[in-house]
Amino acid sequence: MKKTIKIAISGALGKMGTSLIKESKNFKNIKLNLLILKKINKKNQKKLKKLIKIKKNNILIEDNIKKNKNFDILIDFTNPKNTMKNLKFCYNNNKKIIIGTTGLTEKHYIDMKKKSKKISILYSSNFSVGINLLLKLLEITTKNIGLESDIEISESHHRYKIDSPSGTALTLGKKIAKTLKKDFNNISNFEKNTKKYKRKKNEIGFNVIRAGEIIGNHSILFINKEEKIEIKHQAFSRKTFSKGAIKAAIWINNKKNGLFTMENVLKK
Numbered sequence: 261m262k263k264t265i266k267i268a269i270s271g272a273l274g275k276m277g278t279s280l281i282k283e284s285k286n287f288k289n290i291k292l293n294l295l296i297l298k299k300i301n302k303k304n305q306k307k308l309k310k311l312i313k314i315k316k317n318n319i320l321i322e323d324n325i326k327k328n329k330n331f332d333i334l335i336d337f338t339n340p341k342n343t344m345k346n347l348k349f350c351y352n353n354n355k356k357i358i359i360g361t362t363g364l365t366e367k368h369y370i371d372m373k374k375k376s377k378k379i380s381i382l383y384s385s386n387f388s389v390g391i392n393l394l395l396k397l398l399e400i401t402t403k404n405i406g407l408e409s410d411i412e413i414s415e416s417h418h419r420y421k422i423d424s425p426s427g428t429a430l431t432l433g434k435k436i437a438k439t440l441k442k443d444f445n446n447i448s449n450f451e452k453n454t455k456k457y458k459r460k461k462n463e464i465g466f467n468v469i470r471a472g473e474i475i476g477n478h479s480i481l482f483i484n485k486e487e488k489i490e491i492k493h494q495a496f497s498r499k500t501f502s503k504g505a506i507k508a509a510i511w512i513n514n515k516k517n518g519l520f521t522m523e524n525v526l527k528k
């Protein structure tokens with residue numbers, strides 16, 4: 261019989277935290293053990309009780325990860341500062357971690373890489389199956405017509421999103437740059453809304469919309485003199501991310517150490 265995997269969720273009452281709690285009910289081999297909130301007060305406890313039966317399911321609630329080590333894998337969709345604090349805790353206590361937080365910097369990636377020598381870390385800017393399949397399509401398209409096309413990445417998200425462009429848009433751009441064997445920092449353009457803008461050769465242009473309650477739309481355009489290809493993805497529900505993150509947690513459970521992405525999970 262398979263061993264039950266004990267899961268902790270940081271930011272349990274956030275948009276993604278809420279979706280993860282709901283989705284966890286669909287997986288038999290995982291058990292929600294620990295929910296971490298920024299603040300434990302009556303209002304938040306009431307919100308949690310509406311989401312899941314806390315007592316019946318024997319779930320612990322803490323306001324700081326340092327107060328409880330009773331889990332195998334932490335799933336974190338919060339903010340870079342909190343995520344890096346949690347990563348340090350996981351490293352010191354030999355716990356695995358799934359990171360969905362975006363807006364991480366190069367320094368954070370270097371830290372993840374170092375810590376992954378001891379623990380298993382899976383980071384993805386987008387846990388949906390669709391975006392990870394789209395990355396494969398993007399590679400084929402870039403190899404074939406990337407150098408002769410003007411490339412534009414556009415993304416739209418809800419009005420509350422803090423980081424811009426989205427982590428996913430950056431992942432898409434980095435995939436294109438790597439396939440073209442070019443330095444992403446040299447060919448990416450985030451500042452096109454200026455009076456003197458003129459497209460450079462092999463530039464990847466980024467376009468951002470923040471409005472309403474949009475969950476996450478991404479589109480990549482390849483346009484040359486003869487034709488246009490548009491590769492698009494639209495997330496209809498956060499379930500696509502939470503389902504992917506839980507699948508990633510199950511996948512990482514038997515990995516002793518290493519830095520993985522969702523592409524590793526879907527390789528089979």
Ligand SMILES: NC(=O)c1ccc[n+]([C@@H]2O[C@H](COP(=O)([O-])OP(=O)(O)OC[C@H]3O[C@@H](n4cnc5c(N)ncnc54)[C@H](OP(=O)(O)O)[C@@H]3O)[C@@H](O)[C@H]2O)c1
Nearest residue numbers: 271273274275276297298337338360361362385386387501
């Ligand atoms: N990788 C993916 O597939 C994917 C998909 C969707 C979103 N994301 C990313 O995931 C992150 C969260 O997104 P979201 O839409 O869920 O945001 P959100 O609704 O703002 O949720 C973030 C949650 O983290 C909590 N939090 C902040 N500091 C904390 C701390 N020190 N301890 C415990 N909890 C803390 C917040 O609590 P308060 O509200 O009390 O501050 C909030 O409940 C963002 O970076 C977003 O871009 C990634």
